[in-house]
Amino acid sequence: MRIGELARRTAVSERSLRYYEQQGLLTAERTPGGHREYAESAVDRVVHIQELFTAGLCSGKIAELLPCMRDADGGPADVADGRLVSSLLVERARIDGQIAALQRSRDVLDEVIEAARPLQ
């Protein structure tokens, strides 16, 4: 499929898809004229990329991580080395902290929302 369709199907802008490619997160064949031609599996991959971005990983980390992920079509192409694992452990701790902060914040929001309920 081409970039327009991929953008539509993933709800990610064409701009971002090109950026992902530039960062080494996403690859595409090219038509003779130079247009990108994506495999079907690109949809899943873009979803994964978005999730990891949402989780606060930067593109560099995602680029290291992706080859080690079990893709929709097949097993992982690579296994993390020690350096990557230790950096992933750091990310994992950060994510845990962020989940905790989000839950606390959600509780705060709930409290404020609940306090306003009688007035609604």
Next chain:
Amino acid sequence: MRIGELARRTAVSERSLRYYEQQGLLTAERTPGGHREYAESAVDRVVHIQELFTAGLCSGKIAELLPCMRDADGGPADVADGRLVSSLLVERARIDGQIAALQRSRDVLDEVIEAARPLQ
């Protein structure tokens, strides 16, 4: 206490504390010479602010929210109106989605980390 001590006790830079004040998130008395003098409760407040920032709220939303929060020293100074409540419900939904994404990402990380375990 002064800004240096507050920065030390909250592990937030002086730069950020001044920024919080500029955004209306934090207030301070001033010495005759113009130096900021913080109340003891500022520590808790900064912690709250940081949590909300971590949760992805922008300073504007935090500024609206803070007066409605139960502070360490006393009840909420204000109650959210309908407009604020509905915007908080949007934030809440966003936070829920973000927690879910973080958990999925953490699972992905765990999978990659686990796959590399035998090699450690």
Next chain:
DNA sequence: CTTGATTCTGACACTGATGTCACGTTCTAC
């Protein structure tokens, strides 16, 4: 009073993903 640490304001830089615009090329369907 003097000295050194702290604080003040203001300005500019950065980060990193994304938006947007310009201008040229390719594709598709008639």
Next chain:
DNA sequence: GTAGAACGTGACATCAGTGTCAGAATCAAG
């Protein structure tokens, strides 16, 4: 082959919080 949609690249802008620096003023202690 031609019109219009879709795509290509490159450049610059944006956001929001934070870092950093300069130069001046204040504070606390000797």
